[in-house]
Amino acid sequence: MRRLIIPILALVLFSCSKKDDGNFIFEETWTGGLAEDVILSPDTMYVIAGYTNGFPFVIKIDRSGKRILEYHSEAEGEFNSIVIDTSGYYAAGNSDGEMIVSRIGFDGIEDWTVSLGMGANILRSVIRKYDEDSFIVTGSDHVDSLDAGVFKIAVINRNGDIESETEVDPGYNIAVSDFVVEPGGNIYVALAKSVAGSKSKASVAEITLGGNIIWETELYNNNKFAAACINIERNGSDDIYVTGKTELRVDDNNLENSFLSILGPEGNVIEKIYLENSNCGVDIAFDDFERVHLLNRNCFLIDIIGTDGSTDESLFRTFEVCDPYETDTYASGMKINADDNYILCGAHTGKVYYALRKGFAANGEPAE
Secondary structure (H helix, E strand, C coil): CCCCCCCCECCEECCCCECCHHHEEEEEEEEEEEEEEEEECCCCCEEEEEEECCEEEEEEECCCCCEEEEEECCCCCEEEEEEEECCEEEEEEEECCEEEEEEECCCCCEEEEEEECCCCCCCEEEEEECCCCEEEEEEECCCCCCCCCCEEEEEEECCCCEEEEEEECCCCEEEEEEEEECCCCCEEEEEEEECCCCCCEEEEEEECCCCCEEEEEEECCECCECEEEEEEEECCCCCEEEEEEEEEEECCEEEEEEEEEEECCCCCEEEEEEEEECCCEEEEEECCCCEEEEEECECCEEEEEECCCCCCCEEEECCCECCCCCCCEEEEEEEECCCCCEEEEEEECCEEEEEEECCECCCCCECC
C-alpha cells in the first residue's frame, strides 16, 4: 500500500443543468470514480472513502469543500465504508476478491492494511465500531450479482489483529449491504438473498458474530420482482430502519422503487412505505426533530418522513432539475451536520462528487 500525504488542492466546481447555487455551501467533482461513504469528524470536517480510477481512497475535506488530506492505495479495488476513532480512520473495502481493512492516521499515512478472503469473491465490505478497541467488518457479494452462497464476519482490533472471523453459509446466495450493531453485541443486517436461482429478495436479519441467525424477516417480496435491502440504521430507540429497492410494474415496465421499512427489535414489521419511482434508497439519517431523511440514489432525492412512518412531510430536491428516470448523478452516502445541512457523496458523469447542501432551519422548515 502507498503511504501518501497530498497537500491542499483546488477542485473544479460542478454545475448541474439547473440549480440554485445559493443553496450549495460547496459542491465539488474530482477525478473518475465514486465516493461511497462519508462521515463527520470531531473537528466538524468531513471524511470520504471510495475509489478513483480503480484504486481505493480516503480524503478529508474542510468546511469549504477543499481536500486537506488524501490517502491512496497502490492496490486496485475500492473502499466501501469508513469509521473514525481517536486512533485514526478505518476504511473497509475489497481488492482482488478479498476484504481489505486499512487504518489511516490523522496525518494521512497508512498504519496497516489487512486482507481476508473467503470461499467466494468479496465485492463489498462494511465496517462498524464494536467496542473501544475493536471493529466488526462484514464482507460479501454485491446485491447486483448474488453469485455467492457465503459471507464473512470478522472482528479486527486497532492494531490490525484479527480477533475472530467466521464464514457464514445461510443456505442461499446472499449479499450483505450494510449492518448496525445492536446493544447486545449482535448485528442487524440489510441483505439480498436468492433461493434456488430466484429473483433477489430483500431481507433483514439479526446475526451473532459467530454467524448464527437469530431471526430473519423478508420484505417487499414477489416472485416476479427483484428486491434488495441497501442501508440499515437505528435512531437510538429499539426500532430498525431499512431502505433499498424493489421492482414495481409501472405502465407495462418494471421500475425500481425505493422503500422504507420500520421493524421492531425482534424483526416484526411496524411500517412499510413505497417512496420514489425509478429509484433506490441508499442511506438514512435522523434529525433533531426525530424525522427520517432517506437518500435516494438517482438525483440525490431526499424523502423526509416522520419516525412513525407518516409520509406527510416533504421531498427535498438536492437539484432543482434532475430526472431520476434518466440521470448520470448517483448518490451513495449522506450525513446531517450540526447546522442541519446535508453532506452528500456519490458520483456525477462518472466522477467523484461531494457537496454540502443547505438543509433545514432551526424551526424545522426547509431552507429558503
